[in-house]
Amino acid sequence: MIGPIWLVGAGNMGGAMLRGWLASGIDPAGITVIDPFAADLPGGVTVVSEFPRDGAPDCLVLAVKPQQLDSVTASFAGRAAPPRLLLSVLAGVETDALTRGFGAQHVIRAMPNLPASIGEGVTVLFSAGDDRAIRAEAATLARPLGLIEWISEERLFDAVTALSGSGPGYVFRFIEALAEAGATLGLDEGLARRLAIATARGSALLAERSDVSPAELADRVASPGGTTREGLNVLDEAAGIKPLLLRTLQAAARRSAELAATSRR
Numbered sequence: 001m002i003g004p005i006w007l008v009g010a011g012n013m014g015g016a017m018l019r020g021w022l023a024s025g026i027d028p029a030g031i032t033v034i035d036p037f038a039a040d041l042p043g044g045v046t047v048v049s050e051f052p053r054d055g056a057p058d059c060l061v062l063a064v065k066p067q068q069l070d071s072v073t074a075s076f077a078g079r080a081a082p083p084r085l086l087l088s089v090l091a092g093v094e095t096d097a098l099t100r101g102f103g104a105q106h107v108i109r110a111m112p113n114l115p116a117s118i119g120e121g122v123t124v125l126f127s128a129g130d131d132r133a134i135r136a137e138a139a140t141l142a143r144p145l146g147l148i149e150w151i152s153e154e155r156l157f158d159a160v161t162a163l164s165g166s167g168p169g170y171v172f173r174f175i176e177a178l179a180e181a182g183a184t185l186g187l188d189e190g191l192a193r194r195l196a197i198a199t200a201r202g203s204a205l206l207a208e209r210s211d212v213s214p215a216e217l218a219d220r221v222a223s224p225g226g227t228t229r230e231g232l233n234v235l236d237e238a239a240g241i242k243p244l245l246l247r248t249l250q251a252a253a254r255r256s257a258e259l260a261a262t263s264r265r
Contacts, residue, residue: 002085002137003030003058006051008072010035012117013089013145014063018042020119020144032057056081060102061141062088066263069093073101085134087141091161092259095128095154106131108138111160114168116145124149124160158260162252170248175200 028044036049060083082103089110115121123142175196182192222229235241
């Protein structure tokens with residue numbers, strides 16, 4: 001069972017986790033939020049601007065920006081005891097660096113994405129250990145953010161970052177492009193944007209609930225010689241959407257690897 005929780009950072013991700021914990025029945029009296037800029041947090045939790053002078057958490061959750069790691073590590077130093085469990089959502093900061101910095105018995109890395117801030121995202125988790133109880137605790141902490149997936153190798157975080165971590169940005173860009181194309185064809189800009197957003201949302205929900213692949217769903221929409229097929233023929237060209245997205249994810253994955261290498265220094 002998770003004991004006292006110290007949550008460092010209560011922005012989009014940290015705040016979403018906090019609200020989810022409380023909704024799931026975790027006692028707010030056992031949660032301390034360390035964030036000098038925290039605002040509009042649920043009642044019952046302890047909110048401080050810096051680490052308490054006395055005591056130590058059973059579980060430490062890091063939900064700050066990666067560039068803040070050094071200052072957080074320095075501020076946490078000197079605790080009476082290291083945390084039993086450390087859950088980090090810091091992109092590019094590897095398990096070894098987190099273990100050195102905080103001395104936690106168990107370290108879990110998490111990669112959530114932006115829709116997690118409304119409980120509709122995906123969080124990918126990694127643990128170097130195979131303790132099922134620890135993994136269950138980590139899943140409990142991450143579940144308020146949406147879907148949970150585990151990876152077996154830490155090096156896969158570069159691909160995860162490129163796909164689901166950065167993916168919402170690419171989806172937003174696609175929605176923007178779809179709406180702008182509709183407006184170019186004569187639709188009112190506001191109408192085109194609403195149609196693009198609703199189309200993307202409904203299609204994603206259908207893909208999630210369907211028992212067939214997205215490729216087959218696309219073919220079901222596209223009647224031979226019809227309008228959808230004519231458009232798909234453009235997307236399916238040799239230099240179309242698939243090679244474009246591959247180059248996009250490769251670029252993001254390379255950058256993720258560069259940031260991870262920096263954190264090892």
